[in-house]
Amino acid sequence: MNVLAALITAIWMALPAYIPNNVAVLAGGGRPIDGGRDFRGARLLGDGKTWRGTAAGVLAGVATALVLNGLVGFASRVLGVDLPIFPLDVAIAFPAGALLGDILASFLKRRIGRARGSAFPVVDQLDFLAVALGLGFLIAPGWMRSVLTPLVLVTLVVLTPGLHLLTNGIAYVLGLKNEPW
């Protein structure tokens, strides 16, 4: 696989993990997952992790995978790359893992005394990808090994922080997000 094919495959396979956090920003609000509870002197997760944002994010991620499955033949022909089809378990695991990663990072941030919205460099940019891919490996190891070649993995690790900062920067400029990270 050449670098361009790896780049296209990386973006394609990660889209169901990229979309949920952005949709959570748009849909967030309402009841926090932790119900306002504290844990060891700080909020368990904080007001930035809500049921509505999480549910909307997972649904949007699953829908993304299903739409990509519908387009896979056409896209593979046009782009000249043999793009993967998402099995249903992966289509659910990627969005759920992405939001779980983000939630775990908030848990960690509260434990080390960082307020809601504070930046946590590297973790903020890669938490969702790491847990989405990890859950993918747990649920569909064969599919993951065939799609996530070492080159695709390296591409994702290099590409994701930049993409994350770009989309969050855009959301900040549009007034949709309180911080640009």
Ligand code: CTP
């Ligand atoms: N959001 C949500 N539910 C989630 C994730 C995000 O409702 N599971 C929404 C919240 O409105 C949140 C916004 O998206 O404020 C931005 O998400 P993020 O930057 O992840 O949260 P922060 O507010 O920065 O909180 P934290 O410091 O806990 O990450």
Ligand code: MG
């Ligand atoms: Mg944040």
